[in-house]
Amino acid sequence: MSETEPWKSDNYFSSPWNYLPEITDSFNFNPELQVHDVTLRDGEQQAGIEFSTDDKIRIAEALSEGGIHRIEAGLPAVSPADEAAVRGIVKAGLESKIYAFSRCMLADVKLAVDTGVEGVVMEIPSSHHLIEKAYRWELEKAIELSIESTQYAHEHGLQVSFFPIDATRAGMVELLDDLEAVATAGHVDTIGLVDTFGVISPHAVEFFARNVRQRIDVPLETHFHMDFGMGVANTVLAAAQGAKVIQTTVAGLGERAGNAPTEETVLALLTMYGIDMGIKTEKFYEIARLVLDLAGVDQPSNRPITGERLFEVESGIIATWVNNVGQENLTEAFPYRPELVGQSGPRIVLGKGSGLDSIAIWLDRLGIKWNETSEVDEILKEVKAASLEKRETLDEDEFVKIVDQVLPGRR
Numbered sequence: 099m100s101e102t103e104p105w106k107s108d109n110y111f112s113s114p115w116n117y118l119p120e121i122t123d124s125f126n127f128n129p130e131l132q133v134h135d136v137t138l139r140d141g142e143q144q145a146g147i148e149f150s151t152d153d154k155i156r157i158a159e160a161l162s163e164g165g166i167h168r169i170e171a172g173l174p175a176v177s178p179a180d181e182a183a184v185r186g187i188v189k190a191g192l193e194s195k196i197y198a199f200s201r202c203m204l205a206d207v208k209l210a211v212d213t214g215v216e217g218v219v220m221e222i223p224s225s226h227h228l229i230e231k232a233y234r235w236e237l238e239k240a241i242e243l244s245i246e247s248t249q250y251a252h253e254h255g256l257q258v259s260f261f262p263i264d265a266t267r268a269g270m271v272e273l274l275d276d277l278e279a280v281a282t283a284g285h286v287d288t289i290g291l292v293d294t295f296g297v298i299s300p301h302a303v304e305f306f307a308r309n310v311r312q313r314i315d316v317p318l319e320t321h322f323h324m325d326f327g328m329g330v331a332n333t334v335l336a337a338a339q340g341a342k343v344i345q346t347t348v349a350g351l352g353e354r355a356g357n358a359p360t361e362e363t364v365l366a367l368l369t370m371y372g373i374d375m376g377i378k379t380e381k382f383y384e385i386a387r388l389v390l391d392l393a394g395v396d397q398p399s400n401r402p403i404t405g406e407r408l409f410e411v412e413s414g415i416i417a418t419w420v421n422n423v424g425q426e427n428l429t430e431a432f433p434y435r436p437e438l439v440g441q442s443g444p445r446i447v448l449g450k451g452s453g454l455d456s457i458a459i460w461l462d463r464l465g466i467k468w469n470e471t472s473e474v475d476e477i478l479k480e481v482k483a484a485s486l487e488k489r490e491t492l493d494e495d496e497f498v499k500i501v502d503q504v505l506p507g508r509r
Contacts, residue, residue, distance in 0.1 A: 414453020
């Protein structure tokens with residue numbers, strides 16, 4: 099990235115509009131913006147995912163090697179296995195700071211303290227309707243538990259990230275009053291902008307962040323879900339309002355539709371906003387494959403950043419672009435290079451959408467001589483028909499079989 103063209107580097111090419119003064123003048127990014135990974139807790143809450151203790155330690159090690167600043171190792175009170183995982187991750191001596199997750203209950207906090215973590219994310223319902231209907235508590239109970247447990251965590255040396263569940267469906271007045279009560283009588287080091295059900299719009303994020311920041315003078319963290327696909331945008335907008343920590347998960351794993359994905363959020367901040375947090379983006383694919391394999395989860399092949407077929411090109415028009423620009427100018431045909439996120443490619447594949455250049459590229463790669471465009475065109479027609487019948491792209495053996503039929507004796 100250059101000072102004169104911050105939207106463009108050897109590895110990516112975003113829109114120059116992103117950096118216009120009339121766009122950036124309102125930004126207030128924290129110069130120490132950090133990533134807090136919640137894969138081992140919220141990610142595991144995705145239905146059907148069960149990480150073993152060894153799995154969690156392997157994932158934590160990979161996250162730390164990738165430059166993740168903070169790792170939420172889990173909720174020790176859930177089970178002996180979860181407790182063992184938190185303890186094991188603490189003992190691993192990773193570069194990342196290790197946090198536990200805890201309900202605002204003394205027993206949970208005492209266990210978190212005993213595991214040796216540096217900090218704790220402490221949850222409590224914040225919308226009064228959820229307190230009354232889902233928890234069936236009196237409001238006073240939620241406030242009292244929060245004050246007691248956050249104070250205890252602070253007194254025992256833990257950094258306290260206060261996590262008000264369902265904050266975005268609370269009334270703003272009631273939310274701020276409750277947060278202030280806990281911050282005043284208890285203790286909070288940071289407050290999470292928590293969108294438990296993924297229901298806040300990007301246009302409301304500034305309102306949310308501004309009101310909390312003005313009322314309670316502590317750093318903010320983000321925790322946005324993807325129920326309407328807004329988690330990445332909301333996280334970025336909250337960061338632009340000065341949030342110090344963004345909570346994300348590998349490949350967007352998490353409850354229901356998942357959390358804001360680490361990969362998409364970090365890369366958007368880097369390429370569209372010039373915010374480099376020191377995360378090793380070249381490890382994104384490797385880490386995602388580890389986590390998804392251990393989780394037993396399949397994701398779309400064209401998923402942003404980590405999709406296994408993201409850098410395959412079938413369209414004839416795009417194949418021509420890729421061929422013409424070459425490796426040196428690859429970001430003319432892609433927003434970022436595959437290697438920036440640990441992928442390889444691009445790969446020209448053959449299917450119903452292929453064009454003449456696609457066939458020529460494959461013929462040249464295989465050392466098969468052709469003389470006239472009409473020969474390539476005939477192969478293309480057969481490739482399209484075979485691909486349509488297969489309902490998938492063709493492999494090399496299938497392509498060679500077609501070539502032998504159209505151009506016998508050329509190999």
